Amino acid sequence: MVEKEGRIRVLGKELRPHAIWALLAWLGPLAGSSMIAVVAALWQKLRHISLDWFFIVGLFLLSFILLALLLYMARKISAAPKTDSAAPRQKLVIHSAVYGTGPLNDIVITDKLQNAQRDGLVIPVDNSLVPTDPAYGQPKRLEVDYSYGNNTRFRAVRWEGSRLSLPEDTELSRLTQALATTTEGHRKLEAENESRARAEIMELKNKLNQRHSKSLDWGGEWKLAEDSFRLHYKSEVCAQRTYETPGKFLTWRLFGGTDIGRAEVEAACSKAGALLLSCPGFETVVSQQVKAIKEDWKRWLEYLKEKHPLTNVMHGTGHDADEGRSLAVQTGDLYSVAPLSASECVKSAATAIRFKELW
Numbered sequence: 001m002v003e004k005e006g007r008i009r010v011l012g013k014e015l016r017p018h019a020i021w022a023l024l025a026w027l028g029p030l031a032g033s034s035m036i037a038v039v040a041a042l043w044q045k046l047r048h049i050s051l052d053w054f055f056i057v058g059l060f061l062l063s064f065i066l067l068a069l070l071l072y073m074a075r076k077i078s079a080a081p082k083t084d085s086a087a088p089r090q091k092l093v094i095h096s097a098v099y100g101t102g103p104l105n106d107i108v109i110t111d112k113l114q115n116a117q118r119d120g121l122v123i124p125v126d127n128s129l130v131p132t133d134p135a136y137g138q139p140k141r142l143e144v145d146y147s148y149g150n151n152t153r154f155r156a157v158r159w160e161g162s163r164l165s166l167p168e169d170t171e172l173s174r175l176t177q178a179l180a181t182t183t184e185g186h187r188k189l190e191a192e193n194e195s196r197a198r199a200e201i202m203e204l205k206n207k208l209n210q211r212h213s214k215s216l217d218w219g220g221e222w223k224l225a226e227d228s229f230r231l232h233y234k235s236e237v238c239a240q241r242t243y244e245t246p247g248k249f250l251t252w253r254l255f256g257g258t259d260i261g262r263a264e265v266e267a268a269c270s271k272a273g274a275l276l277l278s279c280p281g282f283e284t285v286v287s288q289q290v291k292a293i294k295e296d297w298k299r300w301l302e303y304l305k306e307k308h309p310l311t312n313v314m315h316g317t318g319h320d321a322d323e324g325r326s327l328a329v330q331t332g333d334l335y336s337v338a339p340l341s342a343s344e345c346v347k348s349a350a351t352a353i354r355f356k357e358l359w
Helices: 002-046 053-079 110-114 170-215 218-230 259-278 296-307 337-358
Strands: 121-124 141-146 154-159 163-166 238-244 249-255 311-319 326-334
Touching (some): 141 163, 154 163, 218 337, 238 296, 296 326
Antiparallel strands (some): 121 163, 141 154
C-alpha cells in the first residue's frame, strides 16, 4: 500500500507543472476577455449610456475566442522545429546498421545511428581549402591537430587527393601504427642481413685472397720485375723528386734516356710498386708514407728513395701530392733507376720466399 501511494505521489509531482501551465493557458484568455468586457461596461457607464448586456457578453465571447486562438497558434509556432535555411545539407546518411556477430543474432540499430549526434568532419584534401595554390605542381598535405572528447591531442596527416575523416578510426590508427612498426622492423632486419652478408662475402674474399696469395709464386713475380729492369740496366734513365707547379705539390718525374726507355722503366716501376702492396710479408717492410702514394710507379721510386740516398739534395716546404697537406720535404735526384731497382727486386724476392716458408 505504501509503495502504491508513493507512485501516485511521484506521478502527481510530474503532472503538477503541466496542469498548472494548462490552467494558466485557459485562464489567460478568460481573464483577457473579462477585462475587455469590463472596460466596455465602464466606457458605457462613463458615457451615461445604459448597459447593453448583449454587446458586453458578445464582446466577451468574441475576445475569449480570439485570445484562445492566438494562444493556440503561438504554442504551435513555438513547438515547431527551428530550421536554419543557411545550414548545409548533411552528406552522411545512415541507410542501415546492425550490431552483433552474424545474421542470426544481429540487432538493427539504424534508427539509433540516424538520430545520433554527428560529432565528426569529412573533408576532401584539395586546393579548395585555400584561396590559392601554395605550391603549384607539387604534392601538398593537410596536417590537423585535434582532440575528441578529452584533452588528448592527435595529429592527422593526409596528402592531396585523399579524404580526411575526423575523428579517425582508432582501429585504423592502431593498424597503421602496427604496420609502420612492422615495416621498420623488416627494414632493420634486411639491413642487418645485408650487413651480415657483406661481412661474410668480405671474409670469403679475404680467405680466397689468402689462398691465392699462398698459391702464387711471389719470388717469381719479383724475378719478372727484376728482368724488366735488367733490360735497361745500362740506360741513363734517372728520377727526380721535385715540386709540381702550380701549388708546389711533391711528385716524381723520370728524365734521361730515350722516350721508349723512360716509358718501359716507368712500366717496370709500376709492376714493382704494385707488388709492394700485394705481396705477403711486406706489410711491415713498407712505410706508411710509401703506402699512401696512389700511383704505383711513384710508390716504387719513393721506396727506392728510402733505401738509397738522393743526390743534389735541397730542403724546403711542399704539399703532399695525395693529401695536399704542407710538410717539410727534400728534393733531389735518383740516378741509375734501373740497376737500383733490379737490386731491390732481388732483395724483395728473398723476403717473399722467406715469408712463404713461414706459412
